[in-house]
Amino acid sequence: MWNLVRSWYREKFSDPQAVTLAMILAVGFAVIYFYGPLITPLLVALVLAYMLEWPVAQMASRGIPRVIAASIVLMLFLGAMAMFMLIAVPQIWHQGESLARELPDMFAWLQAKVSTLPELYPELISQSQIDELMQTLNSRLLAWGQQVLQVSLGSLVNLVALAVYAILVPLLVFFFLKDKRELLKGFTRFVPDNRELAQKVWAEMNGQIVNYIRGKAIEILIIGVASYLTFWFMDLRYAALLGLAVGLSVLIPYIGATIVTIPVALVGLFQWGWTPQFGYLLLAYGIIQALDGNVLVPILFSEAVNLHPVAIIVAVLIFGGLWGFWGVFFAIPLATLVKAVVNSWPSSRTHQVET
Template identity: 85%
Template structure:
């Protein structure tokens, strides 16, 4: 056993560059895992910097000073965020409050319909089984409501931190965009000299992260707006809230679209019942999801993501469990990072071939 471990270590870590890459990865993962909450403003600023780097670079390539380009892009971005907060956010907030008030009636109505199933299909399910199912479901709903209440109270406590983030994030974003080269040069001084392998992985990952974050922002915007306009055209209640939820659901591949189907179907079923209008809603929602998965995603992420769906789902579960929201958001880039490291990692046979 010891010889097996020693041979594996000599094969994988005989190259100093491999040791450097492993050290960088371990330090980076440890910092995010143990201090993720403390550096949340930094992570948010980094994500926004990746998203806004493209328009800044385009303006700089056309001869505009980078500081001026950064100022213009940030001015437009902050203005768009303020318009969203002043126009769309109050409507979404009001719809959320109305939905929370009406949710118990929706659940009671759905339960009354479900309880009639034993009478319609006595050979499939008994009344006792249905009652036990309803009891378990009510217990889960109550536990979920308590968790939501705790999160809401915690959010009230974090309002001060949110106000601080509102100041820190734009400042960090401005300096990340303006002094990008200087910051990267300063950071490279803390990395060991044997970093060619780490540089190779970083070069590959940097382009993919840029494409992923920019593509994900575009996907959220397109799917959210398309869903809102569809729900509004069909006169579905809570159109703005559900449209925002559908747009944000694309952050979690495959799982998000499945989960958000439940509130969309529940609201439509409570509003129209089992009518053709409800069928049209499900058809329109299915078309949006189909266009997203078969048209929009291949266009936006054709070069950024080349992973099997099973690998994506596993990465969402693993990294989401480790780092929560940020793990889910960066699940695909992290999975791509693992793939890039595995492909670039040197072995004894490879080094012998290169030396010969």
């Protein structure tokens, strides 16, 4: 057994470049895992910097100094965010409050409808099953309400932190955009000299991350706006809130679309009942999801779609369990990183083929 482990170690870690890559990955994973909450502003700033890098690079390539390009792009982005906060957020907040007040009535109506199923289909559903289902839903709703209350109370404590983030994150984004090359050169001073393999993996992943973050921002905007306009045109209640939820659901591949279907269907069913209008809503929502998965995603993430859906779902579950929101957000790039490392990792067999 020991000989087997020793031979595996010699095969996989005989190259100093492999050791360097393993060390960099281990340190990076450990820092994010143990100090994730502390470096949240840094992660947010990095994501925004990646998203805004393309317009800054385009302006710099046309002779505009990078400091001026970074300032213009950041100011335009902050202006767009301020308009969103002033125009859309109050409406979404109001709709969220209305939905929270109406949820008990929705649940009571749903319970009354479900309770009639044993009479309609006695051979398929029994009254005991319905009672057990309703008891489970009641307990889940009670737990969900307690969690919402805890989050709302905790948000009062985090107001100071949010104010600090509102100042710190734009400053970090500005310096990341302005001093990109200097920061990368400074970081390489702490990396061992045997880093050719790490640089190869980083070059591949850097392009992946840029395309992924920019693509996700575009996907959220397109799906969110399309859903809102569809719900608004059909006169669905809470159109802005549900449109935002559908847009943000694309952050979690496959799973998010499944989860957000529940509130959309519940609101439509409570508003219209089993009518053709409800069927049109489900049809329109299904078309949006189909266009997202079969048209928009392949165009925006041509490299990411090479990953099997099972691999993407496993990556969401694993990295989301390790790092929460950021693990879910970067699940596809992290899965691609694992794939790139496995494909690039040297072994004794590759050295034998080269010689």
